[in-house]
Amino acid sequence: MRKTLLIVLLILVAVLAVPVMAQVDTTAPDLSAISDDEVNSVAKQLYCPVCENIPLDVCETAACQDWRYEIRLQLADGLSEQAIIDDFVDRFGERVVGTPQDPTLRNLSLITPWVIALLVAAGGLLAIFSWRRRPDVVVEEDDQTQCSELHDILERDLAG
Amino acid sequence: MLAEVGYIALWLAFIFAIYAIGSSVFGEMRHQEKIVLSGRNASILAFIFMSISTGVLEYALITEQYQISYVWSVTNPQMPMFYRVTSLWGSQAGSIVFWSWLMTLFSVLATVLNWRSHRRLMPYAIAYMMAATAFFIGLSLAFENPFARWWIIPDGSATGGEVVSAVFQPAGAEAPSAASLASSAKGLNPLLRHFGMAIHPPMLYLGFTGFLIPFAYAMSALASGELSTNWIKASRRWTLVAWLFLSLGLLLGGRWAYDVLGWGGYWGWDPVENAAFLPWLIGTAFLHSVMIQEKRGMLKTWNMFLVIGTFSAVIFGSFATRSGLVESVHSFARSEIGFPFFLFWFLLTIISVGLIMWRRGQGLLRDEHRFTSMFSREALFVLNNIIFVALFVAIFWGSFGAPIISELFMDTNITLGTDYFMMVTPPLFAALYILMGVAPLSAWGVSSIRRLGKSILIPVVLSILSLGIFLLMGVTHIGALIGYFIVLLAGWVALYETYRSVRSRVRAHGENPLSALWRIASRNPRRYGGYMIHLGISVIGIGVIGSTLFQVETQRTLAVGDSVEIGGYVLRYDQFDGGQISADGRLMDIANLTVIRDGQELSTLRPRRDFFPGTEGMNTMTIAGAHSTLENDFYVILLPSQEMSAQSATFRIYINPLINLVWWGGLILILGTIIATVPQEVMSTQTRRRLQHAPVPVAAGTGD
Numbered sequence: 001m002r003k004t005l006l007i008v009l010l011i012l013v014a015v016l017a018v019p020v021m022a023q024v025d026t027t028a029p030d031l032s033a034i035s036d037d038e039v040n041s042v043a044k045q046l047y048c049p050v051c052e053n054i055p056l057d058v059c060e061t062a063a064c065q066d067w068r069y070e071i072r073l074q075l076a077d078g079l080s081e082q083a084i085i086d087d088f089v090d091r092f093g094e095r096v097v098g099t100p101q102d103p104t105l106r107n108l109s110l111i112t113p114w115v116i117a118l119l120v121a122a123g124g125l126l127a128i129f130s131w132r133r134r135p136d137v138v139v140e141e142d143d144q145t146q147c148s149e150l151h152d153i154l155e156r157d158l159a160g
Numbered sequence: 161m162l163a164e165v166g167y168i169a170l171w172l173a174f175i176f177a178i179y180a181i182g183s184s185v186f187g188e189m190r191h192q193e194k195i196v197l198s199g200r201n202a203s204i205l206a207f208i209f210m211s212i213s214t215g216v217l218e219y220a221l222i223t224e225q226y227q228i229s230y231v232w233s234v235t236n237p238q239m240p241m242f243y244r245v246t247s248l249w250g251s252q253a254g255s256i257v258f259w260s261w262l263m264t265l266f267s268v269l270a271t272v273l274n275w276r277s278h279r280r281l282m283p284y285a286i287a288y289m290m291a292a293t294a295f296f297i298g299l300s301l302a303f304e305n306p307f308a309r310w311w312i313i314p315d316g317s318a319t320g321g322e323v324v325s326a327v328f329q330p331a332g333a334e335a336p337s338a339a340s341l342a343s344s345a346k347g348l349n350p351l352l353r354h355f356g357m358a359i360h361p362p363m364l365y366l367g368f369t370g371f372l373i374p375f376a377y378a379m380s381a382l383a384s385g386e387l388s389t390n391w392i393k394a395s396r397r398w399t400l401v402a403w404l405f406l407s408l409g410l411l412l413g414g415r416w417a418y419d420v421l422g423w424g425g426y427w428g429w430d431p432v433e434n435a436a437f438l439p440w441l442i443g444t445a446f447l448h449s450v451m452i453q454e455k456r457g458m459l460k461t462w463n464m465f466l467v468i469g470t471f472s473a474v475i476f477g478s479f480a481t482r483s484g485l486v487e488s489v490h491s492f493a494r495s496e497i498g499f500p501f502f503l504f505w506f507l508l509t510i511i512s513v514g515l516i517m518w519r520r521g522q523g524l525l526r527d528e529h530r531f532t533s534m535f536s537r538e539a540l541f542v543l544n545n546i547i548f549v550a551l552f553v554a555i556f557w558g559s560f561g562a563p564i565i566s567e568l569f570m571d572t573n574i575t576l577g578t579d580y581f582m583m584v585t586p587p588l589f590a591a592l593y594i595l596m597g598v599a600p601l602s603a604w605g606v607s608s609i610r611r612l613g614k615s616i617l618i619p620v621v622l623s624i625l626s627l628g629i630f631l632l633m634g635v636t637h638i639g640a641l642i643g644y645f646i647v648l649l650a651g652w653v654a655l656y657e658t659y660r661s662v663r664s665r666v667r668a669h670g671e672n673p674l675s676a677l678w679r680i681a682s683r684n685p686r687r688y689g690g691y692m693i694h695l696g697i698s699v700i701g702i703g704v705i706g707s708t709l710f711q712v713e714t715q716r717t718l719a720v721g722d723s724v725e726i727g728g729y730v731l732r733y734d735q736f737d738g739g740q741i742s743a744d745g746r747l748m749d750i751a752n753l754t755v756i757r758d759g760q761e762l763s764t765l766r767p768r769r770d771f772f773p774g775t776e777g778m779n780t781m782t783i784a785g786a787h788s789t790l791e792n793d794f795y796v797i798l799l800p801s802q803e804m805s806a807q808s809a810t811f812r813i814y815i816n817p818l819i820n821l822v823w824w825g826g827l828i829l830i831l832g833t834i835i836a837t838v839p840q841e842v843m844s845t846q847t848r849r850r851l852q853h854a855p856v857p858v859a860a861g862t863g864d
Binding site: 035036037040045047052053055057058060065093094095096097098099100102105108109110112113114116117120121124125127 | 810
């Protein structure tokens with residue numbers, strides 16, 4: 001009898017403990033502690049996953065409002081800005097950030113224009129140096145070119 | 161009847177454009193003047209019929225002919241007359257017709273104004289102008305017909321029958337009732353119902369289509385082998401006109417974004433914004449390098465590449481915007497015109513480059529002089545061109561290159577946004593500003609570092625002194641101070657060079673400074689207009705640095721009567737006026753706010769949200785409230801929120817320092833461009849008589 005009573009008591013304690021434990025697990029984070037500015041500072045670094053090329057902090061669709069709310073929840077849960085950004089990239093891909101997080105894509109994106117620009121600059125500078133070395137070219141005008149220039153001068157004179 | 165007239169006129173314009181191509185080329189090749197003249201007249205007829213077609217569409221919009229599907233899709237009975245007029249370019253089909261009309265307008269102006277002075281260039285130029293125009297008219301005829309009408313083919317069903325769209329009445333079809341069409345008409349996209357947006361697209365289109373003329377002259381020179389400087393002389397002013405409109409379009413676009421898009425900025429590095437900026441960059445490089453060809457007979461091949469690159473960038477940008485290649489607030493809906501557009505751009509670019517290489521192979525694009533000094537103006541202009549091209553590459557890569565390549569070859573979709581552009585472009589812009597400060601001080605041909613150093617000394621001192629103002633304003637950010645110095649230097653050089661010329665004139669002639677300024681500007685509008693443009697760009701630079709680096713922002717939900725403090729200002733939420741109905745049917749939620757500084761009420765702001773009932777897609781518009789001073793803009797946006805009510809509302813508040821300098825600098829730039837565009841011959845004629853009485857040469861510093 002005593003043993004049965006003990007078992008019943010243990011079950012009762014366990015049953016009572018479940019909601020208490022559950023209460024601990026699902027305690028809603030304090031969202032009011034997170035300001036709109038904190039949410040926007042993360043959202044500003046993200047792009048709307050649905051509408052292309054619109055930053056998440058200014059996108060007005062209902063979906064974006066939900067995503068901003070999600071950022072607020074994540075901040076309240078203690079996630080860092082980078083962790084939230086990584087989470088969005090994991091779920092929606094690299095298109096949600098202004099520069100890719102993947103190191104290869106990031107390097108490719110940032111270095112390529114400089115490489116091309118440097119090639120253009122090198123080409124330009126080489127051209128300048130080669131032009132400096134080259135003697136003045138006396139352009140041999142063929143009869144047709146000379147004729148066309150004279151023709152143009154004549155026509156301009158006639159045009160007044 | 162109206163739709164048929166517009167449609168037939170469109171076909172006739174197309175046919176005359178095609179005829180003008182064949183006739184001009186054939187006549188020129190066979191040296192048959194009558195056939196060439198016939199081609200010229202056909203190009204004028206293409207303009208006339210394009211005007212009829214565009215006029216008919218505009219008339220249909222104004223008179224609410226809702227059976228025409230384009231009219232039905234962009235207007236409704238509630239829209240005021242102003243927006244009915246501007247809805248001509250409010251959607252794809254109408255904007256292509258408008259674009260084609262502008263192309264024929266520019267073509268006919270160039271033909272009429274330059275026929276005698278550049279007679280040898282004209283036949284091929286007409287052919288190229290008409291070829292580009294025919295392509296755009298063809299797009300309207302084949303894919304985006306603005307004259308298609310709604311018809312109902314009765315089938316006895318409860319819905320009344322099948323709805324079809326066609327210009328001519330299909331067999332057995334009936335016209336829908338006018339009342340049902342009017343009640344279901346969609347109306348213009350709400351984002352376009354703004355004064356700035358009414359002017360911004362036509363300005364951009366004028367800029368884009370204007371670059372057709374220099375392109376056509378360049379291609380004509382290549383095709384005919386007439387590669388003297390005539391094509392440069394013929395195209396320079398047209399390039400300036402196009403550049404003027406494109407600059408104005410970009411500025412107005414920035415202002416529209418600032419007023420309507422509701423994010424507190426004016427440039428979002430959006431791919432479509434960038435698509436309009438790319439031809440501006442290459443066009444600006446061309447405007448500089450073309451001077452080297454005029455003065456020194458150099459960079460002939462390079463100039464060809466730049467002028468063709470500018471028009472190619474126009475077509476590519478248009479393709480990107482209209483085909484659905486990129487999505488943004490600016491782009492048109494996805495459309496079938498993508499492939500033909502891409503093909504046209506590709507062929508245009510390949511043929512142009514092929515012609516350049518052919519003529520270069522023949523030795524017709526050989527330079528006549530060599531560079532003599534690394535500090536000569538031509539050498540500095542080449543550096544300037546390199547930087548413009550580098551900027552073009554960086555922005556093109558970020559907007560189109562990387563996203564397209566990653567999607568095609570790496571199976572991933574990336575967006576290069578503001579982060580990328582803010583990392584890559586500032587050093588290049590800084591280098592451009594430095595050159596803008598140095599290059600005007602160098603001389604053509606030979607220049608030395610010593611001479612440059614001597615010339616730049618006073619502008620450097622003035623720039624350092626000006627920095628004191630920013631230090632007094634509390635700016636301590638080193639990057640910002642360096643940026644301000646570079647930008648100020650470019651502006652001071654422009655002012656100082658103008659001052660030196662005025663001083664010389666005052667000393668030589670005893671004139672008062674204002675009339676001396678008028679005289680020197682009259683005699684060399686290109687040079688002094690150019691200085692004014694540099695000054696405008698410097699002022700814009702100061703505004704951009706201030707508003708980018710020192711923007712302050714916060715977002716708050718306020719109850720009526722609550723206040724928030726930001727950047728020395730206090731904002732008080734006084735009252736909410738919800739559900740206001742305007743004359744055009746929009747519903748407006750308006751917040752009444754008071755801006756207070758040092759205890760004084762400065763102004764009342766009324767940021768609002770407009771809702772357009774019955775409109776599909778984007779049906780809301782955010783209109784900011786701003787208290788503007790030269791120091792900053794106190795800018796407030798009313799955000800959509802469940803809490804928005806008579807009790808509380810959410811606001812995003814920005815303080816944008818020096819942002820108004822962007823608009824003021826833009827005005828200076830536009831004024832400078834107008835001065836630079838004024839024909840020098842006309843100005844010389846005006847001053848010629850006076851010069852006959854006082855023919856004393858003016859010592860005007862470095863020549864231009």
